[in-house]
Amino acid sequence: MKFIALIVVSLTGALLLYGTAEFPDWGDPSSPASLHVSNYYIEKTYEETHAPNFVTAVVTDYRGFDTMFETAVIFCAGLGCFLLLRDFTGKKEHFYRHIPTGVILHVKNGKKKLTTGKEFEYMDKDWVPHDLINKTVCRILIPFIQIYALYVVAHGDYSPGGGFQGGVIFGSSLILFAISYDLQTLVERIKEKILGILAATGVLIYAGIAAICMPMGGNFIDYGKLAPLLPAGSHVRALGMLGVEIGVGIAVMAIMAIIYINIVSEGRHDEGL
Amino acid sequence: MHWPIDLIILTFVIFCAIAAITVRDLLATAILFGAYSFLMCLLWTVMGAVDVAFTEASVGAGVSTVFFVAAIFRTSRRSRD
Amino acid sequence: MNDLLPLIVAKYNYWMYVILMMIGLYAMIAKNNLVKKVVGMNIFQTAIILFYVSIGYKTDASIPIIKSSDTAHGMVVRAADYINPLTSCLMLTAIVVSVATFGFAMALIVRIYRRYQTLEEDELRMRLSE
C-alpha cells in the first residue's frame, strides 16, 4: 500500500512541479494574476461600496454569490452532524451519590433527573467534576470573548474579520462554557431547538437580503437596489454587506455549537468533554 | 528584505506537517495539527493576507483542534501507525 | 551562488506548496489509521490555500485595507500598493469548506468507532468481512 502511495505522490508531484516551471516570480506586481481583475477591485471598491476592507467588499458584494453558498456549505456540515450522530434515545441509567451519606443511587431509565448540588452529586465516567478555578476564570472570561466576537462581526468592513470569523469566536465561547462547566449546563442553557432555528435563520438572513433585491428591480445580490428601504443618505452597499455579515455570524455561531455538542456527546446531548 | 521570515516559517510548517503525520499518539497529532494551523496563519500574515490569517487562526488553530480533541475523547488515543 | 538566491526566492513558495500537498496526499493514501488520513486530507487542502495566497502576494504591498490617505477626495488609489484581494476572498471560502469537511469527517469517525470499536483500516476490513 505504501508503495502505491509513493508512486501516486511522486507522479502528481512531478506534474505540479512541471506546471510551476513557467510561473511568474513570487510577489512581482506585474504578474497577470494581479493585473486584470484585482486592479479593478482595488481601485473601484472604495468608490462603489464605501468599504475600506477590499476583501470583505469582494467577499460579500462583488462575489457575494460564492459566500452565500459557502454559508450553505457550513450549514450542510452542521446539519450532517445532526442527522448522523443525534440519537434521541439517550442513556437509560444514571448514577447519583448522596453526598452526606455516600450512598450511590442507580436510577434506571429515570426520565426525571435528580437536582445535583448540595444533596446529590452526579456520577458518570464521562462526567468531569467542576474545577473551581477553571469555572470562575471562564465565567469572567466568556462575556468578553462574546463582546469581542460581536466587535469582529460589526467591524467586518473596516478591519480584518467579518461574519464568519466573529461567528466562530462566538461559537468557541459557547464551547468554552461547555468545557469549563459541563455539557449538561450548556444544553439546558441553550436548547437544541434554539440552535437549530438560529442556524437556519442565519443563512436565511443572507439569502433573504440577497433575494429582496430581486423584487426591488435589481439582479440577485444587487444591494444598490435596497436604497428605498434604508434611511436616506446612508451607504447602501456597506449596510447591505453588514446585514449579510450578521446573518453569517449567527449561522456560524449556532453551527459550531451544534457540531461540537453532537461530536462530544455522541449525539446524546448528556455528558461530554 | 523580509523574505527570510517567509522561508523560515515555510520550513517550520513542513516539519510540523511531517511530525503531525508520523507521531503515534493521536492527542499529540491534535496539538501538532493546531501548531501547523497556527504557523500557517503566521505565514499568511507575513504575506499580507490578514483576513485569511484571521480565519485560519480562529478556525484552523481554534475550532478544528477542539473538534479533533472531542473526537479523540470519544474514540481512542492509540494509533498503530 | 548569489544569482541562485533570487531564483530560489522566486519559486520557493510554489515548491513548498507542492511538498505540503504531497505530504497530505501520502498520508491520505498510505496511513492505516482513519484519523491520520483525515489529518492528511486537511493538510492537502491547506496546501492549496497556501498556493492561492502566494499567487496574491505583491512585494512591499500593504494589507488590503485602504489607507486613510487614499480616501481623501481626488487621491487616486495605486493598485501596486495593496495585495490582491481576490485570492484572499477565494481562500475564505476554501477554509470554510475544509473546516466543514473536517468537522463532518470527525463525526463519521465517532460513528465508526461506536460501531466497530477500532479506527485501524485493516482491523476494520476484518470486522467488515465477518
Add this chain to the structure above:
Amino acid sequence: MDNYPVLIVVAPLITALLAGLFVWIEERLSYPIVLAGLAVSVFSAINVLIQVLASGSIQYKMGGWPPPIGIEYRIDLLNAMVLCLVSGVAFLNLIASCRSVKQEISDRAGSYYTIYNLFVTGLLGVTATGDLFNLYVLIEITSLTSYAQVAMGDRDRGPLASLNYIFIGVIGASFYLLGVGYLYIQTGSLNMADVAAIIKDAPASSTVLTAFILCILGIWIKMALFPMHVWLPNAYSYSPVVFSRVVAPLMTKVMVYVMIRLMITVFGYDYVFKTLHLADAVVWLATIAVLAGGIMALAQKNLKKMLAYIIVCEIGYMVGGAWLGNRLGMTGAILHILNDALMTFALFLGVGNIIYKIRNVDLTDLKGLFGKMPWTMGGFVLAALSIIGVPPTCGFFSKWYLLLGALEKGAYHFAAALIISSLICAVLFFKVFEICFFEPALHGLENPHSHGAIEEAPVSMLIISGLVSLSLIAAGFYSGTIVNRIIIPFLG
C-alpha cells in the same frame, strides 16, 4: 420576469433553509415547502429552456456587476437541457419517495428533506454557473450533502463508505481547485468566457496544459471514471433509497456536463483536440472503463451494486463519445447524458419500489417478483431494455450516435466495446428476469402471507415509475427533435 435563471438555483436553497427552520417549529410543514421549492425550480427551468430556444443564450449578472468583475450565469442550449433534466428528476423523485423516507429515516425526515434540497441546489448551481470558482463551491455543496446522505443509509457500512467517499471526493475537488488556480495565475480572471478569450490568443504554455490536466483529472475523479471509480459502488448501494434514486442518475451526468463545458467553452475545441494529443489515449481509457464496468457488474450478487457498476460502464460511453473529437461522437455523448439519466432514474425507481416491499435486494431474494409486483417489474423491464439499447427506447439512439462517431473516427476498439457492453447488459438483465419470472416465490419463508398475492408498492411510487418508464419511449421518439433543436445548434 428575467430572474428565472437565478430562481432555478435559489428557490431550492431558500426553501431548504425554510424547511430547516420549520423542522423545529412544525415538522409536518417541511415536506410541502421543499416540494414547492422544487416545483418553482422546474417551472423556471422550463421557462429558461423556452427562452433559450427562442432567443439564444441568456446572460444573468449576479449583483449587477459585469462578468469578469462579478459572477455571471450564461445559460445556453446545453445548460438549459441539463437544468430541466436535473430539476425534473429531482422533483419526480421527491414525490415518489415520500413514503420510503418515512420508512427508512423515520425520526428526522424533516431535516433529511433540507439536505436533499441543498443537494439539488448544488447540482443545479453546478449546471448553471458561468464562473470557475463558483463551480468549485457548488461541487463542494453537492459533495458534502452526498457524504451526509450516504452516511445515513446502512447502519453498519454507511459511515465507512461515506468516509472513503470523502477522501476521494476531496482529492477530486482539490485537483479541480488547483486547476482553477493554475488558470488564474496564467489569465488573472475566473469567468469562463473571459478565461477562454485570454487562453485562445496566449501561446500554449505548460501552465495551461497542467491546468487542463488537473481540472479534467478532478472532474474524472468526481465522475468515477474507471480507475477512480472505487468509491461509487459502496456509496450508491449503502445509501438510503431516496438518495440513490437521485444521485445515480444525476451526479455523474452533471460531472460529464462539466467536463464537456470545460472542453468546449473554457479550453476551446481546437486546443483540446489539435494542440494536445490526449484524445486517443482517453478513448482507450473509456474503452477499458466500459468493459471493466460490464465485467464487474456480472460478478455482483446484489442488484444495487450491479446497477452501480452499470453506471461506471455508462460513464465510459459518455467520456469516450466526448473525446472522439468528431461532431457525431459529441452529439452521442450529450444525448447520452439525457437518455442515461432517464434510464438510470427509471431503474432505480424500480429498485426503490422493490426495496420498499422487500428490505434487501440480493439476487436470491428477487424470486417470483413478477407475480408479486407486476407493475414495478414492468417499468424495470422497460428501463432494462433501454439500457441494453432496444430501438423504441431512447438508449438505442444515443448508442447509435456513439457507434457512428466511433466508426467515423476509426476508433474500432471503442465501437467493439459499445457492442460487447450492450451484450453484457443483456446477459445481466436477463439473468435478473430469469430469477424474477421463472423461479417460484419462496412460499411462506420470508413473510407468512406471500402466497403469490400481488403486493404492489404504494400507488404514488407506481405512477412516477410508470411515468418515467413511458418517458423513455417518448425520449426515444423525440430524440430526433432533441438532436436537431438543442444539440446541433449548440455544437454550431
